Amino acid sequence: MSRATGEGPAATAAALTVLEPGPLATIQDRGRAGQAALGVPRSGACDRRSYELANRLVGNAPGAAAIEVTFGGLALRAEAEVVVAVTGAPCPDAPLNAPSTLRAGDVLRLGAPRSGLRTYVAVRGGIGVEPVLGSRATDLLSGLGPAPLTAGDVLPVGCEHGPMPGVDLAAVADPVAGDLVVRVIPGPRQDWFAPGALLGRRYAVSSNSNRIGVRLEGTPLERIREGELPSEGMTLGALQMPPSGLPVLFLADHPVTGGYPVIAYVARADLDACAQLRPGQSLRFTS
Amino acid sequence: MRILPAGDHALLVELENLDEVLGYYAALAGSPPAGVVDIVPAARTVLVSTDGTDLTALTRALRAVRPIGGGSFGGEPLEIPVVYDGEDLDDLAGYLGCSAEDVVKRHTAEDWTVAFCGFSPGFGYLTGTGSWDVPRRESPRTKVPTGAVALAGEFSGVYPRESPGGWQLIGHTTLRIFDQGREPAALFQPGRRVRFVQADD
Numbered sequence: 001m002s003r004a005t006g007e008g009p010a011a012t013a014a015a016l017t018v019l020e021p022g023p024l025a026t027i028q029d030r031g032r033a034g035q036a037a038l039g040v041p042r043s044g045a046c047d048r049r050s051y052e053l054a055n056r057l058v059g060n061a062p063g064a065a066a067i068e069v070t071f072g073g074l075a076l077r078a079e080a081e082v083v084v085a086v087t088g089a090p091c092p093d094a095p096l097n098a099p100s101t102l103r104a105g106d107v108l109r110l111g112a113p114r115s116g117l118r119t120y121v122a123v124r125g126g127i128g129v130e131p132v133l134g135s136r137a138t139d140l141l142s143g144l145g146p147a148p149l150t151a152g153d154v155l156p157v158g159c160e161h162g163p164m165p166g167v168d169l170a171a172v173a174d175p176v177a178g179d180l181v182v183r184v185i186p187g188p189r190q191d192w193f194a195p196g197a198l199l200g201r202r203y204a205v206s207s208n209s210n211r212i213g214v215r216l217e218g219t220p221l222e223r224i225r226e227g228e229l230p231s232e233g234m235t236l237g238a239l240q241m242p243p244s245g246l247p248v249l250f251l252a253d254h255p256v257t258g259g260y261p262v263i264a265y266v267a268r269a270d271l272d273a274c275a276q277l278r279p280g281q282s283l284r285f286t287s
Numbered sequence: 288m289r290i291l292p293a294g295d296h297a298l299l300v301e302l303e304n305l306d307e308v309l310g311y312y313a314a315l316a317g318s319p320p321a322g323v324v325d326i327v328p329a330a331r332t333v334l335v336s337t338d339g340t341d342l343t344a345l346t347r348a349l350r351a352v353r354p355i356g357g358g359s360f361g362g363e364p365l366e367i368p369v370v371y372d373g374e375d376l377d378d379l380a381g382y383l384g385c386s387a388e389d390v391v392k393r394h395t396a397e398d399w400t401v402a403f404c405g406f407s408p409g410f411g412y413l414t415g416t417g418s419w420d421v422p423r424r425e426s427p428r429t430k431v432p433t434g435a436v437a438l439a440g441e442f443s444g445v446y447p448r449e450s451p452g453g454w455q456l457i458g459h460t461t462l463r464i465f466d467q468g469r470e471p472a473a474l475f476q477p478g479r480r481v482r483f484v485q486a487d488d
Contacts, residue, residue: 038409133472233299
């Protein structure tokens with residue numbers, strides 16, 4: 001199946017063929033901010049810092065579409081010479097945090113990452129699929145944007161880019177492999193719970209986590225007041241507390257509104273680290 | 288009005304009721320403060336998220352908003368042709384103690400306003416001029432077809448695409464409420480006035 005639209009790629013046009021998608025690979029960019037009032041979630045890359053770095057390393061404009069790979073496993077074949085950069089969760093065999101050239105026929109293969117969960121592959125020129133509502137991001141909650149990648153997909157490579165950055169290697173620490181501690185800021189319904197109740201507890205990341213949210217396992221937190229909450233707007237980093245008493249941390253594909261109280265928000269600067277959490281990894285909150 | 292914390296990039300404005308939300312949202316969306324990225328109205332609240340972190344300045348700006356009476360953006364109402372053949376129409380009429388024709392008359396006679404959106408892209412929660420109080424179905428349907436026109440609580444709505452749903456179905460429209468290839472994709476935007484018009488099938 002070709003994902004090219006319009007006239008289709010010419011014989012010499014740059015393209016990447018998906019040989020294997022791994023557990024989940026999607027196309028992501030900065031998402032659809034500004035449309036939440038229409039019920040359209042933001043979506044976009046989960047670890048935005050890694051995504052932005054990948055684009056910078058290949059001289060792309062901010063917001064160019066890249067591939068978000070979940071737990072490695074992606075194999076891509078270049079159909080013409082392209083420059084790519086791989087960032088985020090470090091996968092064996094793939095050059096990390098540095099631009100590299102794939103010649104026509106070369107295969108980029110990502111093994112399972114040694115830490116973290118999400119790896120970003122940017123290509124100079126960006127992935128040129130057709131945007132939907134101003135973005136090429138795959139939104140798994142709403143079904144907007146391109147479907148997750150499958151073997152055989154041919155991804156057109158765009159031709160808009162700036163100069164190469166003149167950086168051979170960006171110094172970036174690997175995602176935290178063990179206990180992660182992130183800062184939280186009060187949420188609108190913090191008074192539904194005992195003061196400070198969330199802080200210091202150790203949670204484990206559930207295997208039910210996805211691009212919508214990181215589900216946490218641990219000792220349930222009790223509400224100190226009864227009642228139902230009319231649905232209200234939520235944004236990135238919300239720690240929503242369903243009746244189970246176990247928080248859900250909202251990531252990129254979160255719904256625009258929710259009916260459970262938000263006890264706190266993860267500080268925006270710490271969210272990218274949360275997007276790299278693996279099932280089973282431990283997480284604590286600090287003020 | 289209360290302004291509640293919502294992380295380091297947003298604030299949540301809590302208001303008394305839906306009418307206040309409509310008036311506040313209309314005023315705020317008409318002239319949003321600098322740096323505001325998204326304004327999300329809901330049943331009792333308006334979430335305001337920003338691209339920066341100067342929440343002190345934003346708090347001041349939000350306190351200074353003067354709600355617009357009525358809350359709708361004015362303009363001609365969007366007309367939605369509806370075939371009133373919904374599976375729940377007769378049961379709902381029974382619950383309300385009237386005939387199916389009465390439900391249709393009431394639904395088509397009212398001025399509706401999109402109060403807020405959510406649930407899925409383009410799904411609007413519409414409030415009427417009357418006071419509806421419709422229970423949700425005891426067990427939600429796993430599949431509600433695209434274009435189904437429905438009632439629940441004080442709201443009416445149109446399903447923009449096939450999805451699960453617990454609202455009472457009273458009819459259907461062939462109008463595409465949400466079409467990602469169209470500009471604008473969503474016909475329902477908060478503040479938009481709407482009329483339902485009975486159509487033959």
